[in-house]
Amino acid sequence: MIARIIFPIILAIILPEIYFDIYYLRRRYKYRFWRRLLWLLPGILMLVYSVALATIRNFVPDDLKLLNMYLALVGLLVGPKAVFALFSFLGRLWCKMTHSRHNWGNLIGFFACLFGVYVFVYGYTAGFRKLDVNHVDLEFADLPDGFDGYRVVQFSDAHVGTFTGKRKKILLRAVDSINAQKADAIVFTGDIQNIQPSELYPLRGILSSLKAKDGVYSVLGNHDYSAYIKADSAVKVFNEQEIISLERGFGWNLLLNEHRVLYRGKDSLVIAGEENEGVAPHPDKADLRKTLSSVAGGAFVVMLQHDPSAWRRTILPESTVQLTLSGHTHGGQLSLFGFRPTMLMMSEDKGLYEQSGRYLYVNAGLGGVVPFRFGMPSEITVITLHKKK
Incomplete structure (x- = not known):
């Protein structure tokens, strides 16, 4: 760093x-x-x-x-x-x-x-402890009737290795806040660790306590691969397999360029999870075609993709995905008079974006390698899907 x-x-x-x-x-x-x-x-x-x-x-x-x-x-x-x-x-x-x-x-x-x-x-101090629960209501003409009012709670960029000592209480409060939303589904959009899986060991009890009616779904972020450690290939492969094993051990549905179909009677909704689509030096493991393989035409899809830049680069032009949820930017962890440093690097770096009725939401994340936030609190997003009348 x-x-x-x-x-x-x-x-x-x-x-x-x-x-x-x-x-x-x-x-x-x-x-x-x-x-x-x-x-x-x-x-x-x-x-x-x-x-x-x-x-x-x-x-x-x-x-x-x-x-x-x-x-x-x-x-x-x-x-x-x-x-x-x-x-x-x-x-x-x-x-x-x-x-x-x-x-x-x-x-x-x-x-x-x-x-x-x-x-x-x-x-x-106080800035890093602050947590916002933001509510977003979205309307879609093609949302199946059975999913009208469906609630998805998103969190991202936990970087749990930073929540050591007294900061462990901050993570516990965030998890309690997520559970308190009584979500239909919880989604995590990547970067659960800083650089290595051992950071998660002391926090397994907290992370495995997340519960939702249709389960918890997650994808990997750039920090969840082995790009940030200097080690031989065997160690890197072990670490990547370990993070996968840990997330699934929490009871989460970790999606690696794959999807799941949820049902409400005869109606269905797809939650798809694409691996990180990064621009160097970030890892690029994404495969959009594989992620959406066998998804029926006209299906309503909620896509989890850690890097929001993938929305314009591939998701918009190469699919019909209606809603994409991302993280990665942390909102810059700093906002002064409406300016965020990430605004210089990305056109979509925080909040809700729309194009032709298709949406991207970029979550500001829970943590960061550096425990600092000013004007950019940690965020939990409650997204409610509505059928456009």
Whole structure:
């Protein structure tokens, strides 16, 4: 994880230190070498910490405490320094352009730092614990009469390896909230783990307690494959088989490019589950034709697909699926004034989308590798299907 962003992190550590040294320390104080070294020591230690995390074999350390401690230091030390230095530098440029003597960038940078620290602290504490239960009503002309009023509860991106220690209560509350909806069917749209199946072992009792009239249906997400660990092929194959075994052991119907038919009298509804259709570096295991093999023409289909980008790429043009449920994006885990970072990468990154009477819903997920959420609470979605009159 850190390896993917190591160069921006290094720049965020080094450049502010250079800026402060040139424009403040050297000019205003006659610092001896040892005093300057003391000032630079936190930055040096952060450089060492960053490089150490960037060189680990897996996507994240086996002990997430190392990552969480690092992110806390970035959020409380590196980030504020970088933000203040940026605004101060821009203010200095403005002073030169306007021949002004007062650098207002310092004041703006100070308040920007305070706001940044607030976002970080809130996001790591109350923000990550917040849970929304969102209700969505959808009408379809071709919905079978027997499924008018059918309730599907969706959750996604549990990343249960993050719910350790006191955070276990957050996952338990989410599962209780899902069961409280009295759903006809519960669906999970992928990413149950961070990087390895052993994360699920302490939580088997909680996850297996999910119950619905027609059962629990799930698919795998990009994190549920072995793309995020460095290991030989035998270990990777074992891990992938283990996650499949665990989900089915919970009593869930894990769908691997396959489907199930549900009945209400003579009427039927199909729940289809396609494996992750990712764009590199994410795994691409999807087979839409196999997933819908033998599905009758005109059947009403609810498709589970972890990656929402598959909706426009393949599901819309190559099928007649009426409703697709996805996750993957976590809604960016951050929303400021309506802006989410995932909006820069995906046209459908959170919420409900429609095209020609066919729908996609992208769930914001329950967790994340990083236990942080600001303005983007964890989400359970209650989708009620209605027959259009």
